[in-house]
Each structure stands twice: as structure tokens, then as C-alpha cells.
Amino acid sequence: MFVSVAHFGHMCTIHFNGSPITARQGETVAACLLRAGVTAFRRTPVSGTPRMPYCMIGHCFDCLVEIDGQGSRQACLVHVEDGMSIWPQDGAAAIPGEH
Amino acid sequence: MQLPLSASLPTDADVIIVGAGPAGMSASIALAQAGRKVIVLDMQALPGGQIFRGLEANLAAGCETLELMNALGPTYAAGEAVIRAFRETPGIDFRPRHTIWEVRRDGTIGWLQGNRAGYLRADHVVLANGAMERPVPFPGWTLPGVMTAGAAQTLLKAGRMKPDGRVVLAGTGPLILLLAEQLRRLGVRPVLLARTDHLRDQLAALPRLRFAALGPVAKGLGWLARLRLARIPVRSGVTGIEALGQELVEGVRVWQGDRVRHVACDLLIVHDGIVPSIDLAQGAGLRIGWNDALQAWQPATTEDGSAVLEDGASLTGGPCRILISGDARCIGGADAAIAHGRHVAAVLLDAKGSGPQTLAKVRQSLVPRLFLEAAFPPGLSADLPTGSTTVCRCEDIPATALQELLRAGATDINHVRGLTRCGMGPCQGRNCAITLARMIAAESGAKPVPFRARPPVRPLPLQALAALAGVDPRLAEVVSLEDKPQVAVAVRSTDV
Numbered sequence: 002m003f004v005s006v007a008h009f010g011h012m013c014t015i016h017f018n019g020s021p022i023t024a025r026q027g028e029t030v031a032a033c034l035l036r037a038g039v040t041a042f043r044r045t046p047v048s049g050t051p052r053m054p055y056c057m058i059g060h061c062f063d064c065l066v067e068i069d070g071q072g073s074r075q076a077c078l079v080h081v082e083d084g085m086s087i088w089p090q091d092g093a094a095a096i097p098g099e100h
Numbered sequence: 101m102q103l104p105l106s107a108s109l110p111t112d113a114d115v116i117i118v119g120a121g122p123a124g125m126s127a128s129i130a131l132a133q134a135g136r137k138v139i140v141l142d143m144q145a146l147p148g149g150q151i152f153r154g155l156e157a158n159l160a161a162g163c164e165t166l167e168l169m170n171a172l173g174p175t176y177a178a179g180e181a182v183i184r185a186f187r188e189t190p191g192i193d194f195r196p197r198h199t200i201w202e203v204r205r206d207g208t209i210g211w212l213q214g215n216r217a218g219y220l221r222a223d224h225v226v227l228a229n230g231a232m233e234r235p236v237p238f239p240g241w242t243l244p245g246v247m248t249a250g251a252a253q254t255l256l257k258a259g260r261m262k263p264d265g266r267v268v269l270a271g272t273g274p275l276i277l278l279l280a281e282q283l284r285r286l287g288v289r290p291v292l293l294a295r296t297d298h299l300r301d302q303l304a305a306l307p308r309l310r311f312a313a314l315g316p317v318a319k320g321l322g323w324l325a326r327l328r329l330a331r332i333p334v335r336s337g338v339t340g341i342e343a344l345g346q347e348l349v350e351g352v353r354v355w356q357g358d359r360v361r362h363v364a365c366d367l368l369i370v371h372d373g374i375v376p377s378i379d380l381a382q383g384a385g386l387r388i389g390w391n392d393a394l395q396a397w398q399p400a401t402t403e404d405g406s407a408v409l410e411d412g413a414s415l416t417g418g419p420c421r422i423l424i425s426g427d428a429r430c431i432g433g434a435d436a437a438i439a440h441g442r443h444v445a446a447v448l449l450d451a452k453g454s455g456p457q458t459l460a461k462v463r464q465s466l467v468p469r470l471f472l473e474a475a476f477p478p479g480l481s482a483d484l485p486t487g488s489t490t491v492c493r494c495e496d497i498p499a500t501a502l503q504e505l506l507r508a509g510a511t512d513i514n515h516v517r518g519l520t521r522c523g524m525g526p527c528q529g530r531n532c533a534i535t536l537a538r539m540i541a542a543e544s545g546a547k548p549v550p551f552r553a554r555p556p557v558r559p560l561p562l563q564a565l566a567a568l569a570g571v572d573p574r575l576a577e578v579v580s581l582e583d584k585p586q587v588a589v590a591v592r593s594t595d596v
Contacts, residue, residue, distance in 0.1 A: 002367055007165045007260040027157055032259030040244040040348055047496035051347055053244035057251035058150055059143055060232050062526035073559060078143055
């Protein structure tokens with residue numbers, strides 16, 4: 002759906018669904034996942050329909066993902082860090098220690 | 101109502117500014133130059149706001165981003181001056197990656213960075229938190245592959261990426277025309293630009309055209325001419341759209357009156373103008389009014405940006421120390437935001453002679469807006485959603501469920517929220533409030549009224565709340581819990 006315009010500068014690696022993705026230092030998690038072709042960031046708790054970022058500026062909350070074990074993080078506001086582990090959020094966020 | 105110890109509370113700065121966009125940066129530069137201690141908080145990592153998003157990094161990247169900078173154009177690059185002054189002025193304490201979850205009338209701000217949260221306090225707070233795109237509920241707008249023009253621009257500016265595949269642009273306003281031109285410069289040829297506005301809108305707006313608007317208008321005509329030269333199909337007078345697909349957008353149906361056209365696409369970019377972000381003002385208990393011309397809410401302020409408290413009981417007491425500047429106060433774009441930010445600083449500094457001067461610039465900077473507002477009226481959101489079209493994206497609530505309640509007699513937006521959860525999801529109504537309020541207003545004939553908002557206005561992790569920093573026990577005092585609205589109408593429906 003998206004392709005890079007500029008060359009990459011400093012790179013790092015994040016993981017989505019357990020698979021490695023090359024990221025550019027300084028970019029947001031949402032931008033990185035969209036470039037990697039991810040379209041379902043989350044599924045809604047009510048109907049289970051897939052969602053992708055809609056506004057990219059922190060208003061719509063459709064980019065919610067689980068980052069390093071913490072749910073309901075706004076992928077458009079969080080910046081990539083090397084080794085970050087990201088999972089799509091299926092339904093409501095899991096609370097650590099809940100299960 | 102007076103918070104008794106409020107006056108003796110220590111402050112962290114003379115002024116706290118929320119938002120490092122054109123308004124926030126300009127205000128903070130002028131204040132810091134006059135020796136004031138200023139804290140500037142912003143959600144993003146770099147200053148610039150959405151209009152100059154990523155500019156600092158793109159300039160620093162040199163030839164790597166040359167093609168991108170050329171495509172984004174001179175208006176974007178022009179932000180360099182204000183960003184540089186912001187960085188170089190001593191006395192500005194810039195705190196990036198901070199989201200704000202509470203603003204109090206007494207000058208207290210609740211912030212969150214990562215999993216750390218706390219309170220800050222100043223003699224004055226300037227809300228310069230900008231604008232958002234008008235939510236446009238149409239069938240299929242929740243499908244992956246549907247995004248706003250602002251989102252696509254953010255991906256260009258900060259993500260350094262362009263759309264790939266078949267792109268359809270739909271909506272109205274200068275931003276969508278600019279985006280189409282920027283994409284063209286990057287070699288992306290949208291398969292359709294579906295405009296909801298007509299030539300007759302622009303003709304009708306001509307009497308509002310002033311000299312100050314000629315520059316922006318000439319620029320817009322230039323973009324359109326180049327799109328035409330590039331043979332990018334442009335249709336005006338589009339009356340409605342529907343996004344098609346199951347798990348991903350596959351196409352779009354476009355109506356022009358009775359005529360329907362089907363266009364296959366991989367990405368549908370929509371835009372229906374921008375409106376002030378009222379979330380923080382609303383959460384602070386400030387008065388919000390409905391602007392008929394804009395078809396949106398706007399905080400009630402003086403020309404100097406001083407906010408007004410809403411009538412009735414409020415969570416906290418004392419005089420109002422909040423000002424609002426830039427697009428969060430009144431949509432006008434970057435130049436108007438810079439002018440108003442400077443004016444707010446002059447007012448706070450009480451600089452003799454400077455106030456009237458800066459105010460004249462504010463007035464002049466808002467002149468082009470008169471024409472643009474009339475030339476590009478809301479289109480995609482003009483008709484209220486019906487049937488299974490989603491109104492509340494977070495809670496998956498279709499228009500029909502809300503209409504049922506309204507027919508049963510519900511007239512209070514907070515009541516409808518309580519019964520349906522419309523507006524209670526993670527976005528806290530940012531995407532549905534305006535639609536639900538208009539639906540209610542259409543029944544009652546009154547002006548749309550927003551939800552009553554309470555802090556935290558953004559999600560606050562429990563671990564951050566448990567370890568709040570900067571808490572003065574007196575700040576935890578709540579003077580009244582009497583801000584709950586009275587529900588006057590009993591809803592007869594029993595199946596909700």
C-alpha cells in the first residue's frame with residue numbers, strides 16, 4: 002500500500018507477530034507497519050472487524066496494538082526502538098497477569 | 101467557588117504551552133525572549149505540529165530527502181525559520197512525546213510520557229493543540245485502506261513513504277488538492293479525485309474574496325492546472341461515496357446525483373476540511389460553541405485567546421488561567437497560527453503598543469479563510485449517516501441504533517452515550533461526537549451540543565497514575581462532583 006520515498010538512514014529491527022521488520026530510527030510504529038504492508042493493526046472488541054490507522058495523529062485510536070506486552074498503545078504516537086515486540090490487538094487489550 | 105489554597109500553590113513555569121506547532125512555537129519564542137519561563141509540551145518527538153511534521157529531521161537528512169522536500173513544496177519548507185528560532189531561543193523548556201490527559205482552569209496540566217505521568221502548574225496555560233480532520237461517516241469508512249488526507253500527508257512527511265497502487269482521493273478543501281499535487285510530484289497518479297464541491301460554491305464565495313486571499317487561490321488554481329495537465333481525472337459535484345471490500349478496501353462507489361460510478365482502488369483517501377481540536381478545552385470545562393459556517397464546534401474565546409468557563413458546576417474552582425491559540429481556537433492555517441501565537445504572547449507580556457499591532461496581524465491572517473470556508477463547504481459529512489453506517493468507530497455503533505433511541509425520545513447526548521456506549525471507547529468521542537450531536541440537533545432543532553468530558557481525556561495507564569509525579573495534595577482536591585448532567589427525558593425504549 003505504501004513505498005519509501007527517501008533512502009533509509011539509521012535502521013533497526015522490530016518484530017510484528019513474531020516476524021522481523023526493518024524500521025527507520027525516528028519513525029513511528031504505525032508508519033513502519035504500514036510500509037511493511039500490515040493492514041489489520043487490531044480487531045474491534047465488538048464486531049471483530051479489522052482496523053488500520055485512519056488519522057495518524059492520535060485522534061482515532063484505530064492503530065491500537067500491543068507493544069512489549071502492554072496493550073492499547075497508539076502505534077501512530079510510539080516511536081520504533083530496536084527489538085520492540087509488537088502484536089496486533091485482537092479485541093480488548095489483555096491486562097498483564099490477567100490470565 | 102474558590103479553591104482556597106490555589107493562590108499559594110507553587111508553579112513550575114510562568115506559562116505552559118500545549119502543542120509545539122506554529123502557534124505554540126511562536127508564543128513560546130516571544131515569551132522566552134522577554135525572559136519568561138516557558139514549558140512546551142507536545143505529543144510528537146520533534147517540534148513543528150502537523151503542518152511542519154518531521155521537517156527538522158527531513159532537513160537534517162540532506163540529499164536523502166531531496167525528492168520528498170521538493171514534492172512537499174515551499175510552504176512546508178518555510179517552517180524552518182520558526183522551528184530554528186524555537187530551538188535557539190534560550191528559556192524554552194521543550195518536552196516532547198508528552199500527551200496531555202487533564203487541563204484545569206487553575207493552570208494545572210496532567211501529562212503522560214511513556215509510563216510516567218505527573219502534574220505541572222503555571223500562571224497561564226496556552227492550549228495550542230491544533231486541529232483535526234472533520235470525521236466523515238460514510239458506508240465502509242472503517243475498512244482498512246480508508247484513511248484521511250492528513251494521515252497520508254503525515255506518512256509522507258514523517259514516514260517518508262508514498263501510496264502505492266490505485267489511489268482514490270475524495271472530499272473537498274485545499275488540503276486534498278494540495279495532497280493530490282504532492283502525490284503527482286512524487287509520480288503517484290491518483291485514479292480519481294472526487295470533489296464534493298462545485299464550481300458554483302467557488303463562484304458564490306467570490307464576494308468574500310479579498311486581496312489577502314489571492315495568493316492561496318492562485319496557488320490552488322496552479323495545482324488544479326497541473327493535475328489536469330497530468331490527465332488525473334477530477335470530478336466535482338460528488339454527492340456521496342461508499343467504500344467496498346471485506347477485510348480491505350477494494351473499490352469505491354461514487355455518486356454524482358443519480359449517477360453511480362464504481363472505481364477499483366487499493367487506498368481511499370478522504371478529506372472534508374479541518375475543525376478545531378476541542379478535547380482539551382472540553383475536558384477543562386471551557387465553553388464550546390457551535391459555528392454554523394464551519395459546521396463544527398469551536399471554543400468560546402476573546403480575540404486575545406482568553407477562554408471562557410462553561411456555566412454551572414465544575415470539578416475545580418478559581419479563575420480561568422487558560423488561553424487558546426492557533427487552529428485550536430479558530431481554523432486559519434499556519435500563518436494565522438503564527439500571528440495568533442505572537443499576539444497571545446504580547447497579551448501575556450502586556451507589552452505596551454505591541455498588542456494592537458499583533459492583533460491587526462491576527463485579523464489580516466484570517467481573511468483568506470472567509471473565502472475558503474465558503475468555497476469548500478463540508479461535503480462528505482453533509483448528509484447524516486443512516487442505516488448500518490458506523491457512527492462510533494470504537495464501539496461499532498451503527499446509525500440505526502442511535503436513530504432508534506432518538507425516535508424513542510432521547511435528547512441529551514450524555515444520556516445517549518450512557519445507554520449505547522457511543523463515545524465511550526478509546527477515542528472518547530473524538531470521531532463520533534459531532535455526528536451524534538448533529539443527529540440529535542436534527543431532531544430537536546437546537547444547536548449541536550458536545551459530550552460532557554471528564555479527565556483523563558486520554559488513556560492513562562494505571563502504573564503511571566499510581567506513581568504520579570509533581571502531585572501537590574491540594575491539587576487532588578475536587579471542589580464539586582455536581583457536574584453530572586441531569587437527564588430530563590425518560591427514554592421509553594426498554595431493549596437498550
